[in-house]
Amino acid sequence: MARQLPYQTVKEIFTRFEASEPEPKGELHHLNAFTLLVAVALSAQATDAGVNKATGPLFPVADTPQKMLDLGEEGLTGYIKSIGLYRNKARNVIRMSRILVEEHGGEVPSSRAALEALPGVGRKTANVVLNMWWGHPAQAVDTHILRVGNRTGIAPGKDPVAVERAIEDHVPAEFQRHAHHWLILHGRYICVARKPKCKACLISDLCAYEDKTT
C-alpha cells in the first residue's frame, strides 16, 4: 500500500482531473431514482456496459417499484441473465421493490439507514445513490477507487471504509463532489487493474506507483 500523498499533490491531481473533465458523470443508464438504485445494485462485480445492455430493454417496462413487482422475479431474471450473480440480484430487486412500495410510498429513501436496510443495498450502493441522486457528499468506494486510491497514494487504505475516510480527509473540499466519478473514470480507462496505462496518464508524475513501464 502506497503512503498518503501530501495535500498539495492531491490538490494538483484533482486540479488536472477537473481541467480534463469539468463535469464527470457516471455511465450507468437510468431514468429516475428507482432505476438508478436498481442499476447500481445490478452493477456489483459487473461492467456498466453489461448492465446498460440489460437495463435498456428492462427499464422502459419496469421504471417503478410497482411495475417491477408486476414483472415478477421470473420476468426480471429473463432481462438480467447476462449479468453475473443474476439470481441473487433478481431476488434482491424484487424484495427491494416490495419494501419501497410498502414502507416508502414507492419512493427511494434519502437516508443511509433506510437505503442500507434494502436487500442488496450495502454501504457502497447507498453512497452512490446519496451522492448522485440526493447530492450528499458521500464517497462510494468500489473496486476501481480502492485500487486507484492505494496505487496512487491519493487515498490509501486496506478496506473500503478506510479509503472512504482517506478521501474525506485528504481530498480538498472543492473536489469532493466529483471525486467519485473522476476516480472511477480514471480507474476504468487509465489506471486499469492489470497493466495501468501510465504512459497515457496525466498524473503519472505525481503518482506513488512504482512500475510505470506501461
Next chain:
DNA sequence: ATCCCGAGGG
C-alpha cells in the same frame, strides 16, 4: 472467509 456468476479482455 465464502458464495454468487456471466461477459469481455488478454
Next chain:
DNA sequence: CCCTCTGGAT
C-alpha cells in the same frame, strides 16, 4: 486458460 468488472449477504 486466467483475470476483472462501480458488492452484498451469510
